[in-house]
Amino acid sequence: MTEVAVRREADIALICLNNPPVNAASFALRKGLSDAVGELGADSTVKAIALYAAGRTFVSGADIKEFGKPLQYPILPEVCSTLEKCPKPIVCVLHGNALGGGLEIALACHARVGITGVKLGLPEVNLGLLPGAGGTQRLPRLVDGHTALTMITTGKPVSAEAALDAGLLDDVREGAPEEIALACARDVAAGTLATKVTAEQANRLTQETIGQFRTKARSEVAERAIKAAEAAGLPLEEGLKIERALFKEAMASDVHKGMKHAFFAERAVAKIPEADAQPRELKSAGVIGGGTMGSGIATAMLLAKMPVVLIEMQEERVEFAKQTIAKNLDGAVKRGKLSEAGRDGLLAMVTCTTDMQALAGVDIVVEAVFESMAVKLDVFGELDKICKPGAILATNTSYLNVDEIAQATGRPEDVIGLHFFSPAHVMRLLEVVVGKDTAPEIVATSFRLAKRLRKIAVRSEVCDGFIGNRILAHYRKSANYMQLDGAPFEQIDSALEKFGFAMGPFAVGDLAGLDIGWATRKRQAEFRPPEERYVEVGDRVCEQGWFGRKTGMGFYVYDGKDRTVNPAVHEFAENEREAKGIAAQEFDDQEIVDRYMAAMVVESARVVEEKIALRPIDVDAVFLFGYGFPRHWGGPLQYADMTGLDVLVERIENYSKEDPFYWQVPGLLRELAETGKTFNDLNKGA
Numbered sequence: 001m002t003e004v005a006v007r008r009e010a011d012i013a014l015i016c017l018n019n020p021p022v023n024a025a026s027f028a029l030r031k032g033l034s035d036a037v038g039e040l041g042a043d044s045t046v047k048a049i050a051l052y053a054a055g056r057t058f059v060s061g062a063d064i065k066e067f068g069k070p071l072q073y074p075i076l077p078e079v080c081s082t083l084e085k086c087p088k089p090i091v092c093v094l095h096g097n098a099l100g101g102g103l104e105i106a107l108a109c110h111a112r113v114g115i116t117g118v119k120l121g122l123p124e125v126n127l128g129l130l131p132g133a134g135g136t137q138r139l140p141r142l143v144d145g146h147t148a149l150t151m152i153t154t155g156k157p158v159s160a161e162a163a164l165d166a167g168l169l170d171d172v173r174e175g176a177p178e179e180i181a182l183a184c185a186r187d188v189a190a191g192t193l194a195t196k197v198t199a200e201q202a203n204r205l206t207q208e209t210i211g212q213f214r215t216k217a218r219s220e221v222a223e224r225a226i227k228a229a230e231a232a233g234l235p236l237e238e239g240l241k242i243e244r245a246l247f248k249e250a251m252a253s254d255v256h257k258g259m260k261h262a263f264f265a266e267r268a269v270a271k272i273p274e275a276d277a278q279p280r281e282l283k284s285a286g287v288i289g290g291g292t293m294g295s296g297i298a299t300a301m302l303l304a305k306m307p308v309v310l311i312e313m314q315e316e317r318v319e320f321a322k323q324t325i326a327k328n329l330d331g332a333v334k335r336g337k338l339s340e341a342g343r344d345g346l347l348a349m350v351t352c353t354t355d356m357q358a359l360a361g362v363d364i365v366v367e368a369v370f371e372s373m374a375v376k377l378d379v380f381g382e383l384d385k386i387c388k389p390g391a392i393l394a395t396n397t398s399y400l401n402v403d404e405i406a407q408a409t410g411r412p413e414d415v416i417g418l419h420f421f422s423p424a425h426v427m428r429l430l431e432v433v434v435g436k437d438t439a440p441e442i443v444a445t446s447f448r449l450a451k452r453l454r455k456i457a458v459r460s461e462v463c464d465g466f467i468g469n470r471i472l473a474h475y476r477k478s479a480n481y482m483q484l485d486g487a488p489f490e491q492i493d494s495a496l497e498k499f500g501f502a503m504g505p506f507a508v509g510d511l512a513g514l515d516i517g518w519a520t521r522k523r524q525a526e527f528r529p530p531e532e533r534y535v536e537v538g539d540r541v542c543e544q545g546w547f548g549r550k551t552g553m554g555f556y557v558y559d560g561k562d563r564t565v566n567p568a569v570h571e572f573a574e575n576e577r578e579a580k581g582i583a584a585q586e587f588d589d590q591e592i593v594d595r596y597m598a599a600m601v602v603e604s605a606r607v608v609e610e611k612i613a614l615r616p617i618d619v620d621a622v623f624l625f626g627y628g629f630p631r632h633w634g635g636p637l638q639y640a641d642m643t644g645l646d647v648l649v650e651r652i653e654n655y656s657k658e659d660p661f662y663w664q665v666p667g668l669l670r671e672l673a674e675t676g677k678t679f680n681d682l683n684k685g686a
Contacts (some may be wrong), residue, residue, distance in 0.1 A: 006040070011047040012185040013040045013088075014178065018054040025101040033105075036073045041086040050176040050185035051083075051109060055410045057096025059105055059592045067260065074453070075648050076101050077131035077244065078106035089195040093181040094118045094169075101158065110195035114160040114169045115177060121157030125221050125243070127263060128256035128632060132247035133600060136228040137239040138198045143168050145205035149213045152229055153222045162494030170194070174256055199214050199236040205229060210654035219278065224250055242626035254642050258634030265621040265635065269458045270682065272447065272614065279448045286311065286365040288379060290321025290352065293396065294368035295554050296424030299328040302346040303338075303425060304452045309359055310352045312517025318352045319547045325350060328425050358387055364392040364449070366418055371519065373400055377408040384409035394418040399465045399520060402435045410597070412437035415457035419466060421626045422512070427513040429626030430455040431466050456625045461612045464524075468622045470612070471636070473520070474603035477662065478595050480535035480658055483573055487592060489555055490565050495589035496596060500630025505596075506555040507563075508628075509538075510548030514555075518542040531661040531680035540572040598651050604665055608637070608682070609668040637679040645673035 001028065007014045015036050019029045033051075040046050053059060074082070083090060083105065092101075092109035098120045106112050106120075114120070118411055119208050122131045122139070130136060131152060140148040143166040145585055151158065163169040170193065187193035210230050217223045224246050231242040249255055285293050285301045290312040298308045302325070310325075312318045332338040339344075353357060357363055365387060367379050376395060383393050393407050393415045406412035416432025430450045434443055443459070450457035451572055460466040483489050493504025497682070509517060518539065528534065541554060549553035556563045558643070577584060604619045613619045620635020633639045649665050656663035670679060 002032070002415050003029040004036055006036050008046075009182060009185075011045060011189060012182065013043075013046045013049045014181050014185065015040070015049060015051045016054055016178065017052070017483065021056050022057055022097075022403065023053045023055060023102070024061060024065075025076055025105070026061050026066065029059075029063075029072050029264045030072075030076060030079050030642045034079045037082050037090070040347055041088050043088075046088050046202060048185045049086070049088050049187040050093060050181035050188075051090055051105075052085060052093040052181035053095070053355055054177070055096075058094045058098045059100075059102030060097045060175075061100035061102060064264075073091065076104065077240065079254055080104055080134045083108040084110075084197060084199055089345070091181075091184045091188050091193065091195065093177055093184055094120065095177050097121075097157070099123055100131070100135075102132055103136045104138070107142065107198055108134060110197060111170045111184070111188065111193055112168065112292075113171045113173060113180065113193075114163060115180060116160060116172060116174050118160045118163075118229075118655070119157040120160075120163050120168060122151050122157060123155040124155070125153060125155040125225060126259065128221050128253060128427075130221070130225040130228050130243070130247055132244065134236075134240060134243070136225065136243050137232050137236055139168075140203050140205035140229060140232040141198050141201040145209035148205055149209060149226065149229055152225050153217070154211060181565060203232045205232055215454060217230040219255075221250070221632070222252070227295040245653065248539075249357060255632040257642065258630075258632045258638055260622050261617070261620065261634035261638045262389035262631045264623060265617050266456055268615070268617045269456060270447065270619045272443065272459050274440040274443035275445040275447075279364070279445040280392065280441055282306065282363045282392075282445065282449060282452075284309070284362045284364075286359040286362040287368060288356075288359075288365065288383075289366070289368035289370075289396075290317055292323065293420065293424055294361065294366075295321050296328065296422060296426075297326035297366050297368055297396065297420050297424035299325050300420070300453050300455075302329070302349055304328070304454075305346075305349075307349045307454075308351070309362055310350060312354055313355055317355060320462075322350075322352050325352075327590050328423075345385060356382055358382070358388055360388060362387070364445075366396055366420075368396040368420075371398060371516070372402065373404065376400065376405050380405055380408040380415070383476050384411065390414070392416065392445060394446070396420055398516075400467050401464075402433050402462050403437070406437060414442060415633040416442050417460075417462075417466070418446060419460075419468075420450075420660040427626060428454070428456050429468075429622060431460050431468060431622065431626075432457050433460045433462060433466050435462055445621075452607045456621060458618050458622050459614055460618075461610075463607075463610070463612050467607055467613050467619060468626055469638075471600060471603040471607060471619070471623075474598035474626065475596060476505055476517075477533075478599035480538065481533060481662070482587055482592060482595060484533075484535045484538060484576060484582060486577075487587040488565075489573075491587070492592055492596075495592040498589060499593045500633060502628045508554055510558075511551055513547050514538065514542050515547045520559040529661070533659060533662065536576055537572045539568065539571060540567075540576075544568070594651060597636070597639060597656065598648055598655065599641075599662075600636045601648055601669070602652065602664070604636045604640075605666040605669040605679075608679070609666055615683050619681045640669075641678040645678065650672045 003019045007015045090109045091111040092106040095115035122135050145165045160172045228243045228246045231239040284307045285300045286309045288311045298310045301308045329343045402417040406415035420432035421427035432446045447457045491504045496504045546553040616637040623629035652665050
């Protein structure tokens with residue numbers, strides 16, 4: 001395959017980029033483009049050149065196959081310089097997506113024409129980087145400073161219409177890329193489509209705008225990108241040198257390592273043992289339970305254009321489920337994700353009823369009832385009688401044993417865990433819990449369903465809490481222990497939010513509902529080892545009927561959007577310290593983070609060691625996409641690698657002097673530390 005092809009029409013030349021599926025800026029594409037521009041620029045018979053791409057999109061960024069490998073020349077900054085300095089005018093025609101290096105190629109051309117629907121953006125910040133091929137230098141010469149810095153520091157793409165209004169595009173047209181490219185080149189040759197050299201345009205980014213963005217910058221990534229854009233006030237060649245130096249600095253940063261790991265995690269989790277199994281066809285779905293979770297699952301199915309039958313046990317709850325689904329879809333309309341007509345069409349695809357027999361013809365049923373084994377066993381016994389042969393029977397349980405649930409049916413091979421995260425129509429993670437009898441095609445079907453639902457599926461074996469909630473249950477105890485030992489719960493939340501979590505553990509508990517964890521603790525009480533420390537503060541809170549946001553009070557007191565500390569929680573902690581003879585101690589924020597993260601790493605390592613998760617990167621994906629883990633740290637086990645496994649072993653051994661039962665170094669963690677290996681080494685080839 002030729003990544004770059006040249007076609008001539010009289011005094012017009014067309015350069016076509018063709019590197020499917022997304023026309024990534026690979027070495028072959030870069031070299032082919034550079035050679036073609038050099039050859040055409042020297043051809044006296046050529047009056048104008050049009051650059052476009054074949055397939056579904058223009059260049060959508062770098063070639064991920066080249067990540068981490070030695071540079072191959074020409075590199076993209078050199079290609080962009082060749083484009084800009086070409087003596088023949090070049091018009092760039094953009095369709096699909098023009099992202100990252102793709103937009104930087106366009107910025108170096110002499111005119112830009114978009115095809116309706118194209119999106120343009122510089123998403124490098126999402127990998128902890130900044131545009132490194134002139135994006136921070138050329139964009140402020142074409143658009144106003146606010147638009148330029150918004151695109152550079154947020155990574156959010158803009159529409160064709162917005163790009164035209166800002167001056168990033170010179171025109172927007174309808175048609176096929178090749179057809180538009182030929183017409184545009186002819187217009188350039190005829191002088192009816194104006195061209196200009198970007199380097200010769202005045203920088204429109206003012207110090208006032210730079211100051212405004214600096215004030216709002218919350219990360220080193222944004223600060224570095226702003227610093228690069230500031231250099232657009234210099235002659236282009238000087239600015240490009242500064243941009244390149246800052247790009248290299250970003251490439252070497254821990255933030256980039258973490259965010260690159262997160263980027264690859266989304267792709268790595270699709271590699272499962274059952275990948276070659278033949279998925280079953282899913283044309284319709286059933287959901288049992290119309291609460292927040294069940295209605296969210298039904299909404300997700302509807303948004304994927306699947307007809308849904310939703311079952312509620314009580315007639316009055318049927319109406320609640322309908323209203324909840326309608327409200328969810330109204331939210332999609334408000335966000336511009338769905339038209340009003342589209343919403344009405346989806347609502348017509350859902351049937352809410354109390355009649356379980358309505359599930360007889362569906363291809364998959366997801367149970368989302370109360371987290372009680374007895375209730376779930378009853379439900380699956382009924383499903384076994386009602387559902388057609390070959391229907392997938394899925395449970396949305398957060399903790400319970402999928403194998404035990406499967407035994408309530410005569411077809412355990414068709415039973416699987418599909419653990420959605422609330423709100424189910426928004427959250428991206430789906431834990432696929434594979435039972436000992438689950439058929440490979442059921443696993444493959446579940447992963448294909450996740451893709452259809454635009455979710456990231458992660459495979460888990462069966463254990464209490466699976467991957468995410470099992471690890472959560474462990475490290476959440478560390479926060480409780482620090483609270484009992486003297487750290488105010490709001491300080492713990494604050495320290496972890498500064499580390500990068502969107503919310504601290506106590507605020508998260510309030511949001512999720514404290515009664516859920518309380519029920520789990522009561523269920524597990526009889527199995528709790530006598531050596532284990534147990535903090536009763538959370539139980540005292542729940543005993544008051546304070547379950548968090550939904551009751552207006554939990555660890556915090558809620559008044560609309562305002563939140564204040566619940567002083568009674570401090571009293572509960574002080575009373576428990578006094579009863580147990582514990583002297584309060586002070587914790588600084590770093591100590592809080594170190595303990596919390598060490599606890600998370602400990603249980604994450606055990607989950608990998610016990611083969612509950614396929615690889616360390618699967619654990620990272622669960623926390624990145626389901627638990628709000630800071631993306632720039634890449635996940636708990638990437639954090640461990642970046643911190644140093646030997647450092648973590650030493651910390652855990654020091655903590656074990658206080659509590660030898662809770663703080664134990666997992667065998668896998670110790671082995672990796674002693675052999676100089678990392679968790680990421682276990683991902684390679686897996």
